[in-house]
Amino acid sequence: MKRMQAVIAVIGLSMALATPAWCDEAAAPAEADAAPPATTISQDTYKIGVDDIVQVSVWRNPELGITVPVRPDGMISVPLVGDVLAGGRTPIQVASTIQKGLATYVRDPQVAVILTELRSHEYLSRVRVTGAVRQPISIPYRPGMTVLDAVLAAGGVTEFASANRSNLYRRNGDTTLPYPIKLDRILKRGDLSTNMNVAPGDVITIPERVL
Structure with a gap:
């Protein structure tokens, strides 16, 4: 009797191991419909607007990095460089301006400007x-x-x-x-x-x- 129970246990274990993965997926509760992918904004073409939040990063110089909203006059204030026009320009254009301004103080500065919140986009799209x-x-x-x-x-x-x-x-x-x-x-x-x-x-x- 014990031998038969052992054989049944081995057969059951073998069947469990042989069960294909798709069976587990089919048995799992269905997930909610996936949300549509977020609308992406091209950093090459999107023009920054007032109240957008931009992050400025300078490679190997984290102390020069900032995250700020664009002021009503379209400007942002960058360490060492001062006021830089961001409104109506793309992130790449703003990064190029900051990079040129930092060149006086930093050797071969590498600047990245990233949009973290598109607060103006809602109004432009209305x-x-x-x-x-x-x-x-x-x-x-x-x-x-x-x-x-x-x-x-x-x-x-x-x-x-x-x-x-x-x-x-x-x-x-x-x-x-x-x-x-x-x-x-x-x-x-x-x-x-x-x-x-x-x-x-x-x-x-x-x-x-x-x-």
């Missing part, structure tokens, strides 16, 4: 609806958002709106370009020919009728 709407608003941009989505989020137009004279304003380099929106046709006729996809930073303006 879409704004103004004029003859129920509630002028500033809303976060979402991929796929259209003019109609933004206007409905503002509660729709008022009875005084001249909806077909609406415009979407969009920055293009150093200029702002208007795009006519026939909002009355969108709302009343379902004509979506001017129901443009919006982009971060767009402003939609609905004027009032001239009495």
Whole structure:
């Protein structure tokens, strides 16, 4: 009897060792849906804004490193260098300026500027609806958002709106370009020919009728 129990124990152990890993995974409780990957901001192209937090590191000179917010004037204060313009520039450009400023004091300085908090990014990415709407608003941009989505989020137009004279304003380099929106046709006729996809930073303006 004892011999039979020993044989059964050995067989059970062998089966446990032979169980493939996928069986354990299948038996494990399902994890919650994985969160989508965080939106990444390119350090090469992202332009630093006011209130963004930047970390400046100098290789082999940790005492010169700082982590500071960008001031309202767009500047940051760096040890030995003083005020450096960060607003409107990329981290690589800021690092190059600091590196040149430190060259007087440090031999062959190697500087890295890293964004640790993108506080200004939220505002740069918003879409704004103004004029003859129920509630002028500033809303976060979402991929796929259209003019109609933004206007409905503002509660729709008022009875005084001249909806077909609406415009979407969009920055293009150093200029702002208007795009006519026939909002009355969108709302009343379902004509979506001017129901443009919006982009971060767009402003939609609905004027009032001239009495």
